[in-house]
Amino acid sequence: MTIVHYLNQFFAGLGGEEAAGHEPVRLDGPQGPGRALAAAGAAPDVTIACGDDHFGEHEAEALATLLAWLEEIRPDVLICGPSFGSGRYGYACGVLAREAGRRGIPVVAAMTPDSPGVMAAEGAAFVVPTGSNVAAMRTVVPVMAGLAVRLAAGEPVGGPDEEGYLPRGLRSNAMSDRTGAVRAIDLLLAKLAGDVRTEVGPTGDRVAPAPPVADVSSVRLALVSEAGCVPQGNPDQLPTRHANVWLRYPIGGVDSLAAGTYESVHAGFDTTAGNADPNRLVPLDAARELEGREAFGSLHDAFYTTSGVDTPVATAAKFGQEIAAELLEAKVGAVVLTGT
Amino acid sequence: MSSTVADLEIATFGIDRIVEGTQTGRDATTLTVSSSQLAVGAGEPALAEATVEVVRPGEPVRISNVLDVVLPTVKADDPASTFPGILGPATDAGSGRTNRLYGVAVVNSCDWLTPGYVIPEEFPDSLVDMSGPGADRSPFGATANVVLRFEPADRAPIAEVDAAIRRETARVARELAATTLGQEPDDVARYAWPLPAASADLPAIVPILQVASEGTLVDTFFQGEAMDDLDPTVFDPRSILDGALTNGAYDWAGVRNVTAVYQDNALLRALFAGHGERLRFAGLIIALGYLDTAEEKQRSALASAQLAASLGADGVICTTFSSGNSHTDTMLSVRACEQAGIATTALVCETNGGLTDHVPEADCLVSTGNEDELVDPWTPHTVIGSESAARVGEPVPTWAYVAACVETGDAAWTAVPA
Numbered sequence A: 001m002t003i004v005h006y007l008n009q010f011f012a013g014l015g016g017e018e019a020a021g022h023e024p025v026r027l028d029g030p031q032g033p034g035r036a037l038a039a040a041g042a043a044p045d046v047t048i049a050c051g052d053d054h055f056g057e058h059e060a061e062a063l064a065t066l067l068a069w070l071e072e073i074r075p076d077v078l079i080c081g082p083s084f085g086s087g088r089y090g091y092a093c094g095v096l097a098r099e100a101g102r103r104g105i106p107v108v109a110a111m112t113p114d115s116p117g118v119m120a121a122e123g124a125a126f127v128v129p130t131g132s133n134v135a136a137m138r139t140v141v142p143v144m145a146g147l148a149v150r151l152a153a154g155e156p157v158g159g160p161d162e163e164g165y166l167p168r169g170l171r172s173n174a175m176s177d178r179t180g181a182v183r184a185i186d187l188l189l190a191k192l193a194g195d196v197r198t199e200v201g202p203t204g205d206r207v208a209p210a211p212p213v214a215d216v217s218s219v220r221l222a223l224v225s226e227a228g229c230v231p232q233g234n235p236d237q238l239p240t241r242h243a244n245v246w247l248r249y250p251i252g253g254v255d256s257l258a259a260g261t262y263e264s265v266h267a268g269f270d271t272t273a274g275n276a277d278p279n280r281l282v283p284l285d286a287a288r289e290l291e292g293r294e295a296f297g298s299l300h301d302a303f304y305t306t307s308g309v310d311t312p313v314a315t316a317a318k319f320g321q322e323i324a325a326e327l328l329e330a331k332v333g334a335v336v337l338t339g340t
Numbered sequence B: 001m002s003s004t005v006a007d008l009e010i011a012t013f014g015i016d017r018i019v020e021g022t023q024t025g026r027d028a029t030t031l032t033v034s035s036s037q038l039a040v041g042a043g044e045p046a047l048a049e050a051t052v053e054v055v056r057p058g059e060p061v062r063i064s065n066v067l068d069v070v071l072p073t074v075k076a077d078d079p080a081s082t083f084p085g086i087l088g089p090a091t092d093a094g095s096g097r098t099n100r101l102y103g104v105a106v107v108n109s110c111d112w113l114t115p116g117y118v119i120p121e122e123f124p125d126s127l128v129d130m131s132g133p134g135a136d137r138s139p140f141g142a143t144a145n146v147v148l149r150f151e152p153a154d155r156a157p158i159a160e161v162d163a164a165i166r167r168e169t170a171r172v173a174r175e176l177a178a179t180t181l182g183q184e185p186d187d188v189a190r191y192a193w194p195l196p197a198a199s200a201d202l203p204a205i206v207p208i209l210q211v212a213s214e215g216t217l218v219d220t221f222f223q224g225e226a227m228d229d230l231d232p233t234v235f236d237p238r239s240i241l242d243g244a245l246t247n248g249a250y251d252w253a254g255v256r257n258v259t260a261v262y263q264d265n266a267l268l269r270a271l272f273a274g275h276g277e278r279l280r281f282a283g284l285i286i287a288l289g290y291l292d293t294a295e296e297k298q299r300s301a302l303a304s305a306q307l308a309a310s311l312g313a314d315g316v317i318c319t320t321f322s323s324g325n326s327h328t329d330t331m332l333s334v335r336a337c338e339q340a341g342i343a344t345t346a347l348v349c350e351t352n353g354g355l356t357d358h359v360p361e362a363d364c365l366v367s368t369g370n371e372d373e374l375v376d377p378w379t380p381h382t383v384i385g386s387e388s389a390a391r392v393g394e395p396v397p398t399w400a401y402v403a404a405c406v407e408t409g410d411a412a413w414t415a416v417p418a
Helices: A033-039 A052-057 A059-073 A087-102 A116-121 A134-152 A180-192 A272-276 A284-292 A313-329 B158-180 B237-241 B259-263 B266-274 B294-310 B325-339
Strands: A003-008 A025-028 A046-050 A077-084 A107-111 A126-129 A171-175 A220-225 A229-231 A247-250 A262-264 A298-305 A334-338 B008-014 B017-020 B025-027 B030-033 B047-055 B061-063 B066-070 B073-075 B096-102 B104-110 B144-152 B187-191 B204-211 B218-222 B233-235 B245-249 B284-288 B315-318 B343-350 B365-370 B382-384 B413-417
Touching: A003 A033, A003 A059, A003 A087, A033 A077, A033 A134, A046 A052, A046 A059, A052 A059, A052 A087, A059 A087, A077 A087, A077 A134, A087 A107, A087 A116, A107 A116, A107 A134, A116 A126, A126 A134, A171 B365, A180 B266, A180 B315, A180 B343, A180 B365, A180 B413, A220 A284, A220 A313, A229 A247, A229 A298, A262 A272, A284 A298, A298 A313, B008 B158, B008 B237, B017 B047, B017 B144, B025 B158, B030 B158, B047 B158, B066 B158, B066 B245, B066 B259, B073 B158, B096 B158, B104 B158, B144 B158, B158 B245, B187 B237, B204 B266, B204 B294, B204 B325, B233 B237, B237 B259, B237 B266, B245 B259, B284 B294, B284 B325, B294 B325, B315 B325, B325 B343
Parallel strands: A003 A046, A003 A077, A077 A107, A107 A126, A220 A298, A220 A334, B008 B096, B017 B030, B061 B382, B104 B144, B204 B284, B204 B315, B315 B343, B343 B365, B365 B413
Antiparallel strands: A025 A046, A171 B413, A229 A262, A247 A298, B008 B187, B025 B030, B047 B144, B066 B104, B073 B096, B218 B245, B233 B284
């Protein structure tokens, strides 16, 4: 079993704040808290460390170096921290945990639940919650070591409550001792008795409507759609369902989306009418007409498209954020979003 | 409760061993299946070929291209009235003695892709594993299965092929159960309707069973008729348990209401069992999901809620048919019932991204599992069905396993935080 342990400059013994700019280093055996891990049965074979400021200011380079070491060592598990309430250290732990996790290395980290590292890890690591300072070391190290040893051995790990890690935002299937039918009746009778419980709640956030466009006459308008509208033949292979990408197509100088030139590859509705007139998927004809009448400032020179069918909410939210970031960059102030 | 002629009696006959032989028959708990005697597909011009294979739990077999699962059933006093509308004329299904084999299922399989009837995007893979890491995903990895594999006749119209497959599958289910005629069952469950009055102190519960019927290969049938123009309607729940409601919708396997989940419907059985004990079973509503427009969805939800109120419902349980679009029908029904003052719960599957739709009124939901979870790769010794649709040696998403996350309440999977 090979265990690699990630620490910042302080816990690796490289120095305090004055050493926060330290480049990544690779050390043999356990360092600092690694000794406590060793005592708990999870002795690190290699310790890798980086200064918190260096990681923050040179993330890509630092990460490349650290990941190259992990590639070379191929550990059975990576342990990050504990970073407690330290924001910079926690962030570095979270990013490294995410990238290592995505490369198939099991990762255990530990930090406060509100650490930026929890978000940065994106569910790719088992993050054990800690108190904000080093006093929590004694309680957290055995939990980390226990998880690490079992993950390294490929043994199954239980749920967050049972094992003491933060929910990773994943939903894992489990066999209940009752059918869904019996659970539905049990839940309903409990609800009628005033005890309202649910097995699943909403994960998406509720989007507050944006304020009205202040000056429509000068606004740059963009067309965005999840109707699966693409150039005929789907040259970029937009998936028809479970889409993992959004695409952008230029419409500068184009007044209308002609039938036979654009089509919908959306697998969730009858596309006959949309294919007969793709302007009903992405209303370019109407937008151009209104632009000509100066009903708004100008039309953005591309439309944005994906096929919104069986798309997980998290994926759809990410698409929205990415498209919105690009539209903001292009000084777009309003969007017509056509849904199906 | 006194029995009357009008009660439905489901007599069950347990089978723990299934063998192939020259004559179809049953000896105690052993069922012998004769494929030559069953002559599946003979007399059906829309079918080119049909084969019968028997598989048992624990065998290294994956079944692919699965369309439907049917429990072997026969009307004991009038076998010709079994599966009304499919095998014979419509009847007053839901009364009299029905014999059913337990531990055995008829699984049909047909590759629609190779003859060019559909494109892969329309027809996701549909599997049952008899062993390996996915064996516990489909409830039908635990039954002995008589697998009917059909091949359409050249250029046969798809609706005719599908009708022939459904007819032949029902016929085999009836033939297998006919081995019980005149014999003593292991158990008899009796279902009266209307039910005897129960204490008004108990809450009146109404299930809204959602089905969808959007055309050939995505239809649901009542007494053999596609239900595409159904308005929310009160049904006799016994008719559902007695084979009047059958499946002809073959898209997403994991959330597919196969015929077996109507025949043996866990929710209806649990409501019958709970009547007079901890609830009053006040009636069954069937309503459509996958409705096309916002107006139709809203109208149907409101009509369902009104019907539930007219049945005196204190509580409603909404089931869901398949995933995506229909989750909106479910959520609108929950909202309409809650706004009518009826406490409501619903059964929904999850995706990796959570719920497809949600209304704040839906504060009491059953999760039937995460349909996107991957099951470890497995290489079966044998694939029944087309290998190209069998994901051999690849991770398999849960949605590919037949009825794994079925939202009728017939499976026990759920999703938990990880």
